[in-house]
Amino acid sequence: MIGICSYSGYIPRYRLNRGVIYGAMGWMNPATIALARGEKAVANFDEDSITLGVAAGNLALQNVDRSSVESVYFASTTLPYKERLNAAIMVPALGLKDQVRAADFTASLKCGTTALLTALDGVKEGNSAKTLVTAADCRLGKPGSPQEMLFGDASAAVVVGSENVVAEYKGSYSVTYDFGDHFRGVNSKYDNQWEDRWIRDLGFDQFIPEAVNGLLEKTGMQIGDFSKVIYPCIYAAARRGIAKKLGMIPEMDQDNMQLEVGETGTPHSLIMLAKALEDAKPGDKLMVVSFGSGCDAICFEVTDNITKIPATLSATLASKADLDNYNKMLVWRDIMPADFGKRKEVDHWTRYSAMWRNRMLVLGLVGGKCSKCGTAQIPAADICVNPDCGAVNTMEPYPYADKKGKISSFTGDNLAASVDPPAIYGQVDFEGGGKFMFDFTDCKLDEVATEMTVTMSFRRKYYDEKRDISGYFWKAVPAKEDN
Amino acid sequence: MASGIRDKVAILGMGCTRFGERWESSAQNLMVEAFQECLADAGIEKKEIQAAYLGTHFDEVNVSKAATPLSLTLRLPFIPVTRVENFCATATEAFRAACYSVASGAYDIVLALGVEKLKDTGYGGLPDINSVDSYMVGSNTTAPGGFAQLATAYSRVWGLPMDKIKDAIAHVSAKSHANGVLNPKAHLRKAISEEQIKAAPMIAYPLGLFDCCGVSDGAACAIVTTPEIAKSLKPNQDLIKVKAIQVIGSSGEEAGYNTWDGAHFATARVCSAKVYEEAGIKDPRTEISMSEVHDCFSITEFVTMEDLGLSPKGGAYDDIMGGRFDLNGESPCQVDGGLKCFGHPIGASGLRMIYAMYEQLLERVPEERQVKNARMGLTHNLGGLPSWNVCAVSVVGRD
Known part of the structure; x- marks a missing residue:
């Protein structure tokens, strides 16, 4: 059995109430009042996509034998490095061995599910005992923009393997289109988007059903077989239309967490999947669909092991603090220059x-533990820090x-x-x-x-x-x- | 068996500039200013100096590297020159080197000069000292933040509430301000009340602005020789002799081994014990007449009094609040204003402390801040942070 062995969701601690954003920038774009409900998750000043990815990855690996992880895939459209493998920075931080295949997946918000499918293929083909997929984004909307209201920062991770599977992989279907709903060139700091109505009516309304129906046809399943259909779409009217078009009952529509977290980009389908898995029962079938330059639709069936995985998404969602100052967010994200002295x-x-x-x-x-006296120390030093020992070159790696x-x-x-x-x-x-x-x-x-x-x-x-x-x-x- | 330095070296002369924001003076100007006073005090000619040591720390914003800034500036006539650097304990280190040069018999008359020009950085506080390696893993530590942790750790170890610690360290600073007012060479010369100190803006919890010493420009120097030469050159003056000097560096235990409690200086305890042994002092609490300790921050002075044995362990609060270290107390501390108010040009401070003790022992200072019948003066000069540092302690005395 191939599938998900562990999973996690990580929501950073700070939440910015959208009313605070509107209070600061609503004068420029009064129409954003329509979006000014709930709060969005904001990465702390010392977090970026890599650290969010590590946070989710470490949560997902809590009960996994890390030495069995043979591949690491990191998906993000806000990679800190264009050259210098971002996933390679994460490997030691995840406590994984150097002998892994690592890759960054990027440039589309669906790259998180593409990484997941690549991981599933790799395990299926016997190329990797376990693969960690982690996805994170910290996308920026310009001050006063709808994106600033909508976007949130978060991450998710999935461990794929063939042992202790909690959700069995049952099939997938993908479509790819050069659909420029949101785009950033190599030098763009902020998200650009085309008209909402086009994204909604041509993008979501057509691609999601195409992917879902494609998967149903390929697997011979019915929409009614699924307890949840999971897809990111911020447009409430479009969600209702899609549900109707697909014949979904309201309970099947997985909440997109827009009011609590925001649209998180690459990890969003996987974050919603983590929430669905936290709530799932053995035997439930879940369909997760991503959106960005097309769609990936993936089907999972939940197993009896599901109860063994801690609810990290709910825990980090609940562990929150108000970011009550809009300007702080601008300074943290280097949007507003500030005098640091x-x-x-x-x-x-x-x-x-x-x-x-x-x-x-x-x-x-990683520090060291002296093989002579047993003293744990950080950093690992050539000479043991224990004054009664002082042995030379006796450090063994100690995390x-x-x-x-x-x-x-x-x-x-x-x-x-x-x-x-x-x-x-x-x-x-x-x-x-x-x-x-x-x-x-x-x-x-x-x-x-x-x-x-x-x-x-x-x-x-x-x-x-x-x-x-x-x-x-x-x-x-x-x-x-x-x- | 090593016999130590006790009574083998005498101070022939000393000099110290006014410390402060010396915007119009370069490090070279300050060196000359301190040196001229010192040379006049010693009553010798420059050509009689046989070797010289320069102490300076932040060479990048100061005099640059090596010892040549000293020989070039003072136009020393082709004599051995050495630069020493040991964080904020640099000047005591230069003094120690000069004393050892004399005690070894290598030279008869040796100069130690410390200088620092700190006010060319463009900002308050000290410049960053991170290295290539430490920048990758070191916390975002400044000097006040490093030392402020003594307070939270002391509170944890001794159960002394933070507000009581605030009271005591406010008294420490108020006392130094009161002493600084009396000293024309001091950087900060304004009386500040304990209430003002406690109400000042927070720099690094729980240290406020007035818990932090002045960041100053300045230079100080000493010419040392053998007691015999000193006596022959100055037959009518009390002989000020070096009783002990010790410099102790951290082993790394404090920062990396779990025995250190964070509420004391491991180096200072070892260093003062060695100094008392070298000087033949049995009971420092009664035998030390006065002290200049490294009050870079008020909390440093607080815990240091215990580490030096000038207060019992856990007893600094009572001694400080009881006025023991005030100018008119049983054991005056920072009689010249201390780092707090005399100022702290890093590479000069250790020599400035010895200068303060020297002047007191010769009873040269004005009546209002002269310590009566002082026989033994202690200096404590510390470089680094509580968790890893260099501690230098000296005792100078008159017979």
Whole structure:
């Protein structure tokens, strides 16, 4: 049996109420009042598609033997790098071995499902025991645009394999069209779109039924066999029309989470799929359809294993904080220039040769454990940090990304150049040994206290504007339940 | 068995510029200013100096690398020159090198000069010190944020509430401001109340603006020699001798091994113990007359008093609030205003501290800030962050 062995959804912590957007920019485009309902998920200042993809990937891999993952596919239309494999940056951060096939899928919002289909084909053909597919996007609409209201940032991941399958792969059908509903050239920062009515009436209204009917015909199934049909479409009227055209009953229409998260782009079908899987019962049949330069339609049948996977999407959806300041979002996304002070002008940049030497520490948060005295330490040093040991060259790799720690000291620094001052950081003592000074994220200073538990999260550490380099490392996230 | 430095070296002369925002002065101007005072005080000619050490830290915004900025600026006549650098403990390191040069018998008269020109960066605070490797993994730490963590850790370890810590560190800063007012060479010369200190804008929680020392330009220097030469050159002056100097560097245990509690300086404890042994001091709390400690931040002074044994462990709060370290207290600390108000040009500060002790021991300072009957002055000069640092402690005294 081939199919989904594990899955996840990751919604970043911050949510921007659309009323706040309208309050700031509604004067420019009053018609956006029609979209100003609910809230959208906004990636933190230190998150981008790579870190969102890692977050979802690590959630999906929680109960998976990582050494069995032989392929990693990352799907996004907002890849931080045009050249330098984005998926390769993620491999150590996901705790996976170097001996994997990795690829980026991009340029269409349906590339998430295309990556998933490629993964399913690979497993089916015996080329990969398990394949991780992760999809993420952080698309930008210009201030005042409908896209700014509609888009949200999030990620999803799926582990495909042939053991412990929770949703069996039953078939697929794809159509591809050069349909320029949304487009970005290589130099575009913001989404461009053609007229809504054309996208709705010619795009969704024709392509979704074509893909769905194609799949039904190919598999010999009926629409009534499915408990959920999952597809991204922001147009409520179009959704009603499509449901009617396909003969769906209202319960079959998977909610698109527009009011809670927003249209997240590449991961959106997979995020909706994660929600559907969280709610599914053994035997349910799910059809997931993507949309962007055509459609992929994929059919799954849920197995008895479904109850074994934690509901990560619901958990991260519920773990939220209000971003009550529109300007903050503009600064985080580098839409509005802000004065970070002269201190920020210091020119530090990635020396790739040094990065290569340190890759397991920087990307994987791998420290060392002394084979002589057993002391865990980070970074792994040539000479053991235990003063009673001091053995030389005895470090064995010891991962910290999955370890919990306790805050032993902290501060909130207003002098440090930060996109989100104060810069909160402190000393973390790890359970099982080792300590390190980390930046903290997804927290407020008045929520932080010594002795609080932290978990580790892969984040963008800096962005070098001069050379267009995004640098990554791990940060500590104070546990919310300890507040 | 090594015998240490005690009584083997005497201070022949010292000089120190006014510290502050010396917009019109280059590092070279400051060096000359400190040196001229020092040379006059020593009562010798420049050509009698046989070797020289330059201490400076931020060479990029300052005098550039190597020791030639010293020999070129002072026109030293083809003598051995060495640059030393050890973070904020740089000047004590230069002084130590000069003392060891004399004590070894290699030279009779040696110059140590520390200088820093910090006010050419265009912003407040210190420049960044990240390296290629540390930039990839180091947190977004500044000096105040690094030291501020002493407060949260101290509160955790000793159960002292943060508001009480705020009270005590406000007293630390208010005392240094009061002392700075009296010192014409000090950078910051304004009395500030504890209430004003506690109400100041937050720099790095829980440190406010007045918990942070001045970022200053300045230079300080010393000419050292043997006690015999000093006595022969200045028969009518008290001999100020070096009783001990120690410099201790972190082993990495604090930052990387789980035994350090984050609420003290492991280096300072070791360093002061070695200094007391070298100087023959049994009870520092009573034998040290006065001190200049590295109050880069008020909380640093707070915990340092315990690490130096000038307060019992866990007892700094009571001593500080009881006025023990005030100018008229039992053990005055920062009698010249400290880093807090005299200022902190990194590469000069250790020598400035020794200068303050030297002047007090010679009873040269005006009545209102002269410590009576002082015999032993301690300086504590720290570079780095609480979790990894270089700690330098010296004791100078008159017999």
